[in-house]
Amino acid sequence: xxxxxxxxxxxxxxxxxxxxxxxxxxxxxxxxxxxxxxxxxxxxxxxxxxxxxxxxxxxxxxxxxxxxxxxxxxxxxxxxxxxxxxxxxxxxxxxxxxxxxxxxxxxxxxxxxxxxxxxxxxxxxxxxxxxxxxxxxxxxxxxxxxxxxxxxxxxxxxxxxxxxxxxxxxxxxxxxxxxxxxxxxxxxxxxxxxxxxxxxxxxxxxxxxxxxxxxxxxxxxxxxxxxxxxxxxxxxxxxxxxxxxxxxxxxxxxxxxxxx
Amino acid sequence: xxxxxxxxxxxxxxxxxxxxxxxxxxxxxxxxxxxxxxxxxxxxxxxxxxxxxxxxxxxxxxxxxxxxxxxxxxxxxxxxxxxxxxxxxxxxxxxxxxxxxxxxxxxxxxxxxxxxxxxxxxxxxxxxxxxxxxxxxxxxxxxxxxxxxxxxxxxxxxxxxxxxxxxxxxxxxxxxxxxxxxxxxxxxxxxxxxxxxxxxxxxxxxxxxxxxxxxxxxxxxxxxxxxxxxxxxxxxxxxxxxxxxxxxxxxxxxxxxxxx
Numbered sequence: 001x002x003x004x005x006x007x008x009x010x011x012x013x014x015x016x017x018x019x020x021x022x023x024x025x026x027x028x029x030x031x032x033x034x035x036x037x038x039x040x041x042x043x044x045x046x047x048x049x050x051x052x053x054x055x056x057x058x059x060x061x062x063x064x065x066x067x068x069x070x071x072x073x074x075x076x077x078x079x080x081x082x083x084x085x086x087x088x089x090x091x092x093x094x095x096x097x098x099x100x101x102x103x104x105x106x107x108x109x110x111x112x113x114x115x116x117x118x119x120x121x122x123x124x125x126x127x128x129x130x131x132x133x134x135x136x137x138x139x140x141x142x143x144x145x146x147x148x149x150x151x152x153x154x155x156x157x158x159x160x161x162x163x164x165x166x167x168x169x170x171x172x173x174x175x176x177x178x179x180x181x182x183x184x185x186x187x188x189x190x191x192x193x194x195x196x197x198x199x200x201x202x203x204x205x206x207x208x209x210x211x212x213x214x215x216x217x218x219x220x221x222x223x224x225x226x227x228x229x230x231x232x233x234x235x236x237x238x239x240x241x242x243x244x245x246x247x248x249x250x251x252x253x254x255x256x257x258x259x260x
Numbered sequence: 261x262x263x264x265x266x267x268x269x270x271x272x273x274x275x276x277x278x279x280x281x282x283x284x285x286x287x288x289x290x291x292x293x294x295x296x297x298x299x300x301x302x303x304x305x306x307x308x309x310x311x312x313x314x315x316x317x318x319x320x321x322x323x324x325x326x327x328x329x330x331x332x333x334x335x336x337x338x339x340x341x342x343x344x345x346x347x348x349x350x351x352x353x354x355x356x357x358x359x360x361x362x363x364x365x366x367x368x369x370x371x372x373x374x375x376x377x378x379x380x381x382x383x384x385x386x387x388x389x390x391x392x393x394x395x396x397x398x399x400x401x402x403x404x405x406x407x408x409x410x411x412x413x414x415x416x417x418x419x420x421x422x423x424x425x426x427x428x429x430x431x432x433x434x435x436x437x438x439x440x441x442x443x444x445x446x447x448x449x450x451x452x453x454x455x456x457x458x459x460x461x462x463x464x465x466x467x468x469x470x471x472x473x474x475x476x477x478x479x480x481x482x483x484x485x486x487x488x489x490x491x492x493x494x495x496x497x498x499x500x501x502x503x504x505x506x507x508x509x510x511x512x513x514x515x516x517x518x519x520x
Contacts, residue, residue: 001474002264002265003264004262005263005489108424162422163368164503165431165504167441167465168460169462181427202428206429206470209430209470210263210466210470214262214263216261229474244425
């Protein structure tokens, strides 16, 4: 099995209303890289948000009393915390430097995925996540297929921290044309013992992590990665299927036992 | 930036004392694939464990009272739970179907990474993790370089579940010749705002996740993946550096605030 990843160079800064798929195809046309059938196009949520005009001026935000209180605990800007609360359904943890919430769409992550860094307009703006990333992925996919004439999949990616390990790894916020999460249940294992319920492959998240290797970080700014060689024959499932139901959260249920 | 991943086909079943690097090089010799300078060789912990004879007959294990009690809570085999306890320094969570522990080496994962599935010898054996995966990675790397004459990096991989998302993603248990975790601290961001402390890139974990896309799962059994195109110029850091210190665990500290 052979897989290739290539970051698209030369994408311009993305702004509200931009035809992101057209800009991606333009960028590819200027490169030596051509989209082929069954390629997966991984796009960071950040540029999708910019195209969807999810940039908010912090000066326009009046923080609530709860936002001010959580801002004191966490050391975050109260206006940013107010936006986090508006985007979220639940505060999971608040401590100095860290505000972990459940986004209204189910993702559990720091600051509801709201980003102040790398945003055109400087410190005084915040960039919210796309409103409906699975929907955005579907729309971008259709437009890319219209422009290129080849069947493609699209993943809208972000990165989340991990409770027990350092650094952020990739997650799929949205996906279209790909089976985001696949169960191996019932498939025979190597020595006949059936695989357990844990045998779930979060394909779209693995692709989002792999794409981070090609996209670079920080000032490199390559938000589009083409992934080739993924088996996309399984029935598509949206990225929202990757989210554990609240009742299945590792930290969402009462303990049956708790050792030392 | 262009990255390629290829799974090595045709590796034989690995047993105690096998010269794993030699078998990998033999497998490559029979394929059309050649190791090049700066390739990263990703090997699942499972085959390293087999080569290091970490297979334990469950019949030889006498479960303690605590193991029996935790086995009742979790529904796991008491002998397996006994092994988990011997490998661990702390039980994090125990509930039906799920026993989450801190391994003595620091990893927090289900069942201390002990595997009953896909193990030669059937149900009555358990496979423990390698004793010192960073050390194993270093030894395998030296031997691979000796056999091939090219500078390489090695990652020993496993997969861990996530508290809030479905499916397992890749983690590096051991690494040699690669900077497992890199800080972008101080690097300028795109619009001059410095990146925050969260800007840590867990390169070795991202590679382990990417390798899962190439290796397949379940009955496919391709435990070695070659990754090409990774920048390996940064000073090496072991995979143990990827583990959060206990005091920094997301769920290891008392809350400063807890909202709903």
